[in-house]
Amino acid sequence: xxxxxxxxxxxxxxxxxxxxxxxxxxxxxxxxxxxxxxxxxxxxxxxxxxxxxxxxxxxxxxxxxxxxxxxxxxxxxxxxxxxxxxxxxxxxxxxxxxxxxxxxxxxxxxxxxxxxxxxxxxxxxxxxxxxxxxxxxxxxxxxxxxxxxxxxxxxxxxxxxxxxxxxxxxxxxxxxxxxxxxxxxxxxxxxxxxxxxxxxxxxxxxxxxxxxxxxxxxxxxxxxxxxxxxxxxxxxxxxxxxxxxxxxxxxxxxxxxxxxxxxxxxxxxxxxxxxxxxxxxxxxxxxxxxxxxxxxxxxxxxxxxxxxxxxxxxxxxxxxxxxxxxxxxxxxxxxxxxxxxxxxxxxxxxxxxxxxxxxxxxxxxxxxxxxxxxxxxxxxxxxx
Numbered sequence: 135x136x137x138x139x140x141x142x143x144x145x146x147x148x149x150x151x152x153x154x155x156x157x158x159x160x161x162x163x164x165x166x167x168x169x170x171x172x173x174x175x176x177x178x179x180x181x182x183x184x185x186x187x188x189x190x191x192x193x194x195x196x197x198x199x200x201x202x203x204x205x206x207x208x209x210x211x212x213x214x215x216x217x218x219x220x221x222x223x224x225x226x227x228x229x230x231x232x233x234x235x236x237x238x239x240x241x242x243x244x245x246x247x248x249x250x251x252x253x254x255x256x257x258x259x260x261x262x263x264x265x266x267x268x269x270x271x272x273x274x275x276x277x278x279x280x281x282x283x284x285x286x287x288x289x290x291x292x293x294x295x296x297x298x299x300x301x302x303x304x305x306x307x308x309x310x311x312x313x314x315x316x317x318x319x320x321x322x323x324x325x326x327x328x329x330x331x332x333x334x335x336x337x338x339x340x341x342x343x344x345x346x347x348x349x350x351x352x353x354x355x356x357x358x359x360x361x362x363x364x365x366x367x368x369x370x371x372x373x374x375x376x377x378x379x380x381x382x383x384x385x386x387x388x389x390x391x392x393x394x395x396x397x398x399x400x401x402x403x404x405x406x407x408x409x410x411x412x413x414x415x416x417x418x419x420x421x422x423x424x425x426x427x428x429x430x431x432x433x434x435x436x437x438x439x440x441x442x443x444x445x446x447x448x449x450x451x452x453x454x455x456x457x458x459x460x461x462x463x464x465x466x467x468x469x470x471x472x473x474x475x476x477x478x479x480x481x482x483x484x485x486x487x488x489x490x491x492x493x494x495x496x497x498x499x500x501x502x503x504x505x506x507x508x509x510x511x512x513x514x515x516x517x518x
Contacts, residue, residue, distance in 0.1 A: 187372030200326030208304030210251035228316030229330035236320025292323020356517030418448035
């Protein structure tokens with residue numbers, strides 16, 4: 135998940151006031167895209183069959199100063215509850231840890247203290263597990279007094295460095311002993327007041343791979359269109375998704391990579407399939423005054439005279455490999471940058487050869503299903 139915001143089906147000022155600054159949001163989005171373009175490290179996937187299912191409430195992290203989405207899990211014995219960002223573009227799960235030998239940012243939850251847990255242990259730097267860190271982080275592990283040290287950096291200069299460790303992870307009522315994670319001692323960047331990050335990528339160290347024996351390399355989520363609403367992150371299949379889902383295959387030529395690749399066959403605006411002129415969306419919005427561009431978003435509109443009037447926007451449709459077609463929700467088309475200004479929620483890549491990203495904003499309200507073992511991604515309407 136790489137585009138951080140977008141709930142704008144209604145132009146509501148109270149939704150805007152709680153957000154991080156627009157400059158921070160768009161700058162982080164652009165940095166994240168550049169980071170993904172730079173990584174693309176080949177990693178194997180794990181195919182195991184599980185029949186369990188667990189549903190976790192997912193909520194916006196805007197109240198914690200971050201534009202991602204959160205779930206709560208338990209770590210340690212006795213367990214400590216932590217609010218962590220979940221990210222399909224990352225593999226290693228990490229959280230800030232005491233004694234914060236370097237720098238820790240302020241977080242809402244108490245910082246995890248491994249000394250208070252009876253199930254915590256460090257991973258040796260001579261173990262084969264330590265050598266797995268490169269594929270999960272893009273960085274070679276280091277060694278400190280016999281303990282494996284991880285380091286992971288993100289495109290916006292955020293980073294986490296600490297001890298590679300094992301601990302008991304609790305997800306709802308399911309317990310996973312010896313879960314491998316990063317116990318961060320030096321952490322800095324755009325994480326708001328969250329406790330860290332859950333990696334949902336393909337790597338063997340990701341949460342999905344480490345829980346595959348129970349959840350079968352299968353997960354889904356729905357991101358709510360409003361920060362005040364609740365979505366979900368569901369691990370496991372156990373009867374399948376609640377809504378009707380269309381599946382598109384993962385790109386088989388890239389299945390060795392940590393990221394999830396799909397094929398976008400076509401895009402249509404107002405029923406007209408691309409390639410069409412860059413002004414096609416503007417033409418469909420011509421009754422609304424244009425507004426100045428906002429950072430990486432260059433197609434913006436002034437709705438100051440329409441605050442009490444329904445806004446009509448062209449449909450935007452995506453067709454994926456396998457003939458799967460979806461219409462974006464209004465919240466996935468326009469991005470609210472002020473109480474009266476919204477922009478088309480699409481940003482160009484730096485080069486035509488760069489990989490495109492179907493981001494959070496476009497995914498809002500869909501049930502998005504990752505059948506990793508089955509090699510396919512699904513979309514279902516009205517997931518939350």
